[in-house]
Each structure stands twice: as C-alpha cells, then as structure tokens.
Amino acid sequence: MVTVRPPAFWADPRSRLWPWLLSPLEAVVAQLAQRRQKRSGWRAPVPVLCCGNITTGGTGKTTVVMDLASRLIREGRHPHVLTRGYGGSTAQGTQVDLVQHTARDVGDEPLLLARLCPVWVGADRVRTARAAVAAGADCLLMDDGFQNPSLHKTLSLLVVDGSVGLGNGHVLPAGPLRERPAQAFVRASAVLMIGPDRTGFLPALAEYDLPVFRAGLAQSAEVAALGARACVAFAGLGRPEKFFEGLCAAGVNLVQALAYPDHYFYKSRDMRHLSDIAQAGNACLLTTPKDAVRLPPAFRRGVTQVGVDLVWRDPSDPEWILTTLFERFAADEALIGEGKPR
Structure with missing residues (x-):
C-alpha cells in the first residue's frame, strides 16, 4: 500500500511529548493566523x-x-465557485474549461465542480471574485478559504469530519489545526458535521451558540451494478479510508484497497500495478471521480467511478443555509445604503 499520512500524534489527544516539543512553533503559527484576520476583506456585490x-x-x-x-x-440562481486549484499550474484568476484544462492545469476538484457551474481558480480570492461577478455570477461559493480574510464572507460554514473532529486540538505543526478553535468559531456562521461524532467534538460548541447541522455520505448508485464481483479500490484523498469504508458499508466485495497521497497524479507504474492486481483476481477497479480526473483517458475507461452524495439529516438545513445567505446579504446591503462603507 502506498500512502502518506499525517503524524499519528495529530489524531491522539493523549499524546503529550510531540505537541510539547512543537509548542513554540505552534504559538507562532497561531499568532500569525490571528493577526491575519485583522485585515478587512473586499465586499463583493453578490x-x-x-x-x-x-x-x-x-x-x-x-x-x-x-x-x-x-x-x-435548481432555484434559478447563477452560482460561481472560487477555489485555490490545488496542484494546478494555470495562471491565477482562470476560469476552468472542461475542454481545454486537465487536472494538472487547474487541479482535480475544480474539474469536478466545473461540471455543475462556472469555476475560477487562484489563491487571490478577490481577483477570482471580481472575474466571476463580471462573468455573470449572482452568488459565490468558496471551496475552502475560511482562513483567507481578503474576501468578505456573507456566511461561513465550517465543515467538520466527525471521525476525526479537531484531532489532538493543537495548531500546526503540533496538530492538524490551521488556527485556534475559539478564534475560528467566533467567525463561523454555522457548523456542518459529516458522519457520526466519534471524538466528542459537538459538546465543545455549546458555548458558541452556533447552528449545528448533520449530514452523512452515501455511495452513489454505481455500486448496485457491481453485485458480488470482486473489486480492487484505489484512492488518493485526504482520508482514503473513508472511501473504502463506504464501499464496504454499501456491500461491495472489496478484496484489496490501495491508498495514495491526496491529489496524487498516478504514474505509469502505478497503473500497471493496479491492472496486474485486478487481472490476477479477475476484479473490477474502483476509484473516486476526484481520482478519475487525474487518470489518462485510456486507463480511466477501464475503471468504475463511485462518487458520494451528501445526505442531510434534516432536509430543511440546506434551505436554511441558502435562505440565510441571501437574507444576510440583503441586510448588509441595506446598511451600506445607509452610509456604511463597502
């Protein structure tokens, strides 16, 4: 199995030695993150x-x-997505073109998002936001960027993986956190936990009086057609085990699972290895849509893609999020109309 994992102590709240040794660096990172948030961001007109x-x-x-x-x-809106485009090499402020661009150009996630709506890649969120608005966006969705203060956010939804929560609770490099939780929670509008709360994260939110939503992930319909056939799954994700666990929960006959680093670009030797394993066991190769866009078309045709759907515990929760988004924007615009600066 080929894999790159974060340090084990990041996930263990009982670990003391490494967090203590790294605490000076942790303090610096946390302080820099806090200072960064003192900047005021540009207010988009949407x-x-x-x-x-x-x-x-x-x-x-x-x-x-x-x-x-x-x-x-479905509501008749024209959303555009802003994303950093991790792993891509294209110029900042570029709109993703499904015909012209590959994952090496713009990253894997932007290609998936661009199947739905216009997507703009670049670390400069103001630049991409201005370009999206000029191109006709009537609302903007940021995929990541919560710690980036350059663009004012009408509503910020913090997404938490229930399986890992906040890890050991320490900031980089002593733990997996990008900033101190208290600092993040006061800027958040709501929290969405995906999966069961296996770390006791939710009780810690009580003092912040934040709306908390719950959702799960369900394997897409492609798994039903696999029947009892032997399958070999591979994935290069932040937590590939979630994909493998989901396949098993859906009843897939998973005989082998291979994990690769997140955003990994598969090499010829990797694909030969995967093909050899599948042929030896007369098995079907499975991967995620995110991984599939990083595969050459010829190899991709022989791989079954299994995506996931978000299943909200309360179907009214996403409607609350979107309704609140537009209500808050309207309220902000009314204040600006009374003389507050944009």
Whole structure:
C-alpha cells in the first residue's frame, strides 16, 4: 500500500511529548493566523458563502459545495465557485474549461465542480471574485478559504469530519489545526458535521451558540451494478479510508484497497500495478471521480467511478443555509445604503 499520512500524534489527544516539543512553533503559527484576520476583506456585490474548515486534510468541503451549488441552480440562481486549484499550474484568476484544462492545469476538484457551474481558480480570492461577478455570477461559493480574510464572507460554514473532529486540538505543526478553535468559531456562521461524532467534538460548541447541522455520505448508485464481483479500490484523498469504508458499508466485495497521497497524479507504474492486481483476481477497479480526473483517458475507461452524495439529516438545513445567505446579504446591503462603507 502506498500512502502518506499525517503524524499519528495529530489524531491522539493523549499524546503529550510531540505537541510539547512543537509548542513554540505552534504559538507562532497561531499568532500569525490571528493577526491575519485583522485585515478587512473586499465586499463583493453578490452574496458569498464560504465552505471551509479548521483542520488540514479532507473534510468533505467540495462535496458540500457541489450539493449547495446544485440547489442554487435548481432555484434559478447563477452560482460561481472560487477555489485555490490545488496542484494546478494555470495562471491565477482562470476560469476552468472542461475542454481545454486537465487536472494538472487547474487541479482535480475544480474539474469536478466545473461540471455543475462556472469555476475560477487562484489563491487571490478577490481577483477570482471580481472575474466571476463580471462573468455573470449572482452568488459565490468558496471551496475552502475560511482562513483567507481578503474576501468578505456573507456566511461561513465550517465543515467538520466527525471521525476525526479537531484531532489532538493543537495548531500546526503540533496538530492538524490551521488556527485556534475559539478564534475560528467566533467567525463561523454555522457548523456542518459529516458522519457520526466519534471524538466528542459537538459538546465543545455549546458555548458558541452556533447552528449545528448533520449530514452523512452515501455511495452513489454505481455500486448496485457491481453485485458480488470482486473489486480492487484505489484512492488518493485526504482520508482514503473513508472511501473504502463506504464501499464496504454499501456491500461491495472489496478484496484489496490501495491508498495514495491526496491529489496524487498516478504514474505509469502505478497503473500497471493496479491492472496486474485486478487481472490476477479477475476484479473490477474502483476509484473516486476526484481520482478519475487525474487518470489518462485510456486507463480511466477501464475503471468504475463511485462518487458520494451528501445526505442531510434534516432536509430543511440546506434551505436554511441558502435562505440565510441571501437574507444576510440583503441586510448588509441595506446598511451600506445607509452610509456604511463597502
């Protein structure tokens, strides 16, 4: 199995030695993160919804963005997505073109999002926001960027993976946190936990009086067609075990699972290895749509893609989020009309 994992002590609240040794660096990172938030961001002339997190690694933000973008489109809105485009090499402020761009150009997640609505990549969120508005966006969805203060957010939704919570509770490099939780919670509008709360995270939110939503992930319909056939799964994600566990829970006959680093670009030797394993066991190769866009088309055709759907515990929760987004924007615009600066 090929994999790159964060330090084990990041996930263990009982670990003391490494967090103590790294505490001087942790203090510096936390202080820099706090200072950064003193900047005021540019106010876009349309609502901005940020789906971010406190920890490093995958929490399901892109899945949430895709769900909310789909809902906005069904309501007749014209959302555009702003994303950093991790791993891409294209110029800042570029709109993703599904015909022209590959994952090496713009990153893997932007290609998935661009199947739904226009997507702009770049670390400069103001630049991409201005470009999106000029191109006709009537609302903006940020995939990550909660710690980036350059663009004012109408509503910020913190996405938390219930399986890992806040890890050991320490800031980088002593733990997985990008900033201190208390600092993040006071800026957040709401929290969305995906999956069961296995770390006792939710009770810690009580003092912040934040709306808390719950959701789960369900494997897409492709798994039903697999039947009892032997399957070999591979994935390069922040937490690939979530994909493998989901397949098993859906009844897939998973005979082997191979984990790769997040955003990994598969090499020829990797694909030969995967093909050899599948042929030896007369098995079907499975991966995620995010991984599939990083595969050459010829190899991709022989791999079954299994995505996930976001299943809200309360179907009214996403409607609350979107309604609140536009209500808050209207209220802000009314204040600006009374003389408050944009």
